Amino acid sequence: MSHIRSFERKPEVFEDFQADLKVESPGRINLIGEHTDYNKGFVLPTAINKKIFLRFRKNDTVNFCRIYSQSLDKGFEFRLDKFITKTGGWEDYLLGVTQELLQLSGRLEGFDCFIESELPVGAGISSSAALECGFAGGLNSLFELNLSDMQIVKLCQKAENDFVGSNCGIMDQFASVMSRKDHVIKIDCQSLETEFIPASFKNCKLLLLNTNVSHNLADSDYNSRREECEAAIEIIQSTKLGITSLRDLTFEALENYKEQLSPKMYDRCLYVLKENGRVLAAANALKSGNLQTFGKLMYASHEGLQHHYQVSCKELDFLVDFSRDREYILGSRMMGGGFGGCTINLIEEEHIKTYIEQVSEAYFKNFNIELDAFTVMPGEGTQISKI
Numbered sequence: 001m002s003h004i005r006s007f008e009r010k011p012e013v014f015e016d017f018q019a020d021l022k023v024e025s026p027g028r029i030n031l032i033g034e035h036t037d038y039n040k041g042f043v044l045p046t047a048i049n050k051k052i053f054l055r056f057r058k059n060d061t062v063n064f065c066r067i068y069s070q071s072l073d074k075g076f077e078f079r080l081d082k083f084i085t086k087t088g089g090w091e092d093y094l095l096g097v098t099q100e101l102l103q104l105s106g107r108l109e110g111f112d113c114f115i116e117s118e119l120p121v122g123a124g125i126s127s128s129a130a131l132e133c134g135f136a137g138g139l140n141s142l143f144e145l146n147l148s149d150m151q152i153v154k155l156c157q158k159a160e161n162d163f164v165g166s167n168c169g170i171m172d173q174f175a176s177v178m179s180r181k182d183h184v185i186k187i188d189c190q191s192l193e194t195e196f197i198p199a200s201f202k203n204c205k206l207l208l209l210n211t212n213v214s215h216n217l218a219d220s221d222y223n224s225r226r227e228e229c230e231a232a233i234e235i236i237q238s239t240k241l242g243i244t245s246l247r248d249l250t251f252e253a254l255e256n257y258k259e260q261l262s263p264k265m266y267d268r269c270l271y272v273l274k275e276n277g278r279v280l281a282a283a284n285a286l287k288s289g290n291l292q293t294f295g296k297l298m299y300a301s302h303e304g305l306q307h308h309y310q311v312s313c314k315e316l317d318f319l320v321d322f323s324r325d326r327e328y329i330l331g332s333r334m335m336g337g338g339f340g341g342c343t344i345n346l347i348e349e350e351h352i353k354t355y356i357e358q359v360s361e362a363y364f365k366n367f368n369i370e371l372d373a374f375t376v377m378p379g380e381g382t383q384i385s386k387i
């Protein structure tokens, strides 16, 4: 039997909670470079000015841990000296991180943690990475474990892969921890080299439109895309040594293997190769202030995700299509893993209000679902402070 005990209401101990440490852990956006991180390619994300807030204190026990989420009005307690098992719910992000920290440092003790969030769940702005990284960063600091930011990033990704069971790449955790205010990060997911690029969008803003749908198979379809890429690499590797990821493949080499790959595999690979090129071109366009080019690359990215990688859905396609003949929208694309969540739009500021009214009305008419719309700014990665 699991020793993890859930509670549905706020326990007394979290009333008037006096913490030792507070953490601000941001969600992330990705301007371009989708499904390229686990293929060892390039991405262009940044943290945003919407966050999860966590507060921690030691509770003077050796093993007893208590966590409460104000936003969910739910919490749970567990012991560090008992085998940690999955619940299948939001708790797993935190239990997975705890297990990784125990394995890496073995030096945790009892604590209480109070969580509040302004990140919508399932919107594709990575509330899960924000939760993992904020929690890991907080415990690292509370118990003086001396783990580096990169160790935090990697252990959170591992917790999500091994404990939660989502085979995600490194982008979300990296962006949530490492970002700098008013910059986007070009990450080479093979070498983990980074370039911080000033995020100057002139008279434009980044507008997120949340479809408020999250199709059921999001996790398994995500994992199967990754498997399809890995299967293609395995086929190519069997005759061409030295190819360990799609990053090592050229367009020319891919054409040579076309016959041996299924049409689906070929399409997935082609998308990834093209998307890597688009990230590099987009980073250059941003540096030279060419937002028209940047926007076109966003549209091209969506088309690849829709037709070749096949991770979009009718709600996302509707929103991208709706933006197309409006000159004041420079670019639009689905963002994140896909199958629901948000589109990201590069839009001239003066048209935002009218556009939100128009697109919300049309979206509701089509799907009978309310659209959520909000602008975001590139923000700072995890921030931790003693109280």
Ligand code: GAF
Residues within 6 Å of the ligand: 033, 034, 035, 036, 037, 038, 126, 168, 169, 170, 171, 172, 336, 337, 338
């Ligand atoms: C999700 C994953 F967590 C990331 O690692 C990345 O693969 C993304 O989907 C798609 O680009 O957010």
